Amino acid sequence: MVETLNVRLEERSYLIHFGESLEMEIRSAVDKLHATGCKVIVLTDVNLGTKQDAFLSAACGDCPRLVVEAGETSKSLTILGQVLDFLATQKVDRSGALIVVGGGVIGDLGGFAAAAYLRGIDFYQVPTTLLAMVDSSVGGKTGINIAAGKNLVGAFHQPRGVFVATALLQTLPGREFAAGMAEVIKYGLLGDAALFAQLEKSPLTVQSPELSTVICRCCEIKARIVEADERETAPDGGRALLNLGHTFGHAIEQVAGYGIYLHGEAVAIGLAAAARLSQKLGHIKVEDVTRIEAVITAHALPVRLREPLGLEDVLQAMTRDKKVRSGMPRFVVLKSVGEAVTQNGVDPARIAASFREVGAMD
Numbered sequence: 001m002v003e004t005l006n007v008r009l010e011e012r013s014y015l016i017h018f019g020e021s022l023e024m025e026i027r028s029a030v031d032k033l034h035a036t037g038c039k040v041i042v043l044t045d046v047n048l049g050t051k052q053d054a055f056l057s058a059a060c061g062d063c064p065r066l067v068v069e070a071g072e073t074s075k076s077l078t079i080l081g082q083v084l085d086f087l088a089t090q091k092v093d094r095s096g097a098l099i100v101v102g103g104g105v106i107g108d109l110g111g112f113a114a115a116a117y118l119r120g121i122d123f124y125q126v127p128t129t130l131l132a133m134v135d136s137s138v139g140g141k142t143g144i145n146i147a148a149g150k151n152l153v154g155a156f157h158q159p160r161g162v163f164v165a166t167a168l169l170q171t172l173p174g175r176e177f178a179a180g181m182a183e184v185i186k187y188g189l190l191g192d193a194a195l196f197a198q199l200e201k202s203p204l205t206v207q208s209p210e211l212s213t214v215i216c217r218c219c220e221i222k223a224r225i226v227e228a229d230e231r232e233t234a235p236d237g238g239r240a241l242l243n244l245g246h247t248f249g250h251a252i253e254q255v256a257g258y259g260i261y262l263h264g265e266a267v268a269i270g271l272a273a274a275a276r277l278s279q280k281l282g283h284i285k286v287e288d289v290t291r292i293e294a295v296i297t298a299h300a301l302p303v304r305l306r307e308p309l310g311l312e313d314v315l316q317a318m319t320r321d322k323k324v325r326s327g328m329p330r331f332v333v334l335k336s337v338g339e340a341v342t343q344n345g346v347d348p349a350r351i352a353a354s355f356r357e358v359g360a361m362d
Helices: 023-035 050-060 077-089 104-119 130-136 166-171 174-191 193-201 211-228 238-243 246-256 263-280 286-298 311-319 348-357
Strands: 003-007 014-019 040-045 065-068 097-102 122-127 141-146 149-156 161-165 331-336 339-343
Touching (some): 014 211, 023 050, 104 130, 130 166, 130 211, 174 211, 174 286, 174 339, 193 286, 211 238
Parallel strands (some): 040 065
16 A cells, blocks of 8 residues: 655645555656656665665666765765766756665765756655655755765755655664664654654564554654745744754764764764753753653664764864854754754853763763
8 A cells, every 4th residue: 555645845845655665656657757758867875685676676677777885975075976977977968867766875965966967857765764764855955975064065955756665674784774763763752742652662663563654654744844944944943853963963973983873873872962951951851861862772772972072073063063053053952752942052061061971071
């Protein structure tokens, strides 16, 4: 059974398709594009397993395919150049389309390439990881990293469609599944106390019968937030709420070195730090912090740094975050479990104390 969710953005609206296996649906979309004379290109990475490769071949047929290295280091100017050169070599014109098959890294890279090439061509997301299914494939944020920080170069470029085939998760390594759960936990914390309570009562696994329902719920939460604030311009709240845990997490990724932590692992530590900051600001109780960290740990995710990072280094990395306003990071904090708000002008001493408690050292 295939279900759909409409992301309502006027002329940029699109459908998210949910199903166990969506080979036929993707193939139908590809055939329709070909019927109009559209050149269709596939971008993926070397981590595509045997079963996923069979899925891709069935879904996309003999579309030209570019395969890049897996991992955060592929979100770079160098690899972006390779993707753009491939599109040009394949003589893709403005009627062309890029189908991006992979996790969050490939989705961000491919989406930005589609935004930049010929000032914008269509692209479709086929996420293969839990993190990409519940978060990065939806909403139109695309980008790459540079030495100064994560996702500092990018564009808003909405996909033409997203295909969430949950059967692809059955071959996902356990560490990657856990990384995706960081974003699921985030959605419960920022806007759905019932979802958080569900995760608290019964940790989600790839075999959980409610997995598909939870994925749909996360996409629904994100879709409604994106519809209200597509380009993160709301002065308070809005799309910025999706950054819960990310201000800390991005600093961890940059200072530790991209690839040391999976994105979801860094976000998990960031959620723990954000919870501690929220408690220091008087919003939630110590018992809430304990609950939050227990749910993170129950899903095989870290709440502390594996190795200490320099406090001054991570604090400096925060100042280069794209969410900085007037030289100060804008934090997403919890008013309660299930409700988040943005907060400016946070006392630097409280930020430092929160980072120390997750393992940063002076």
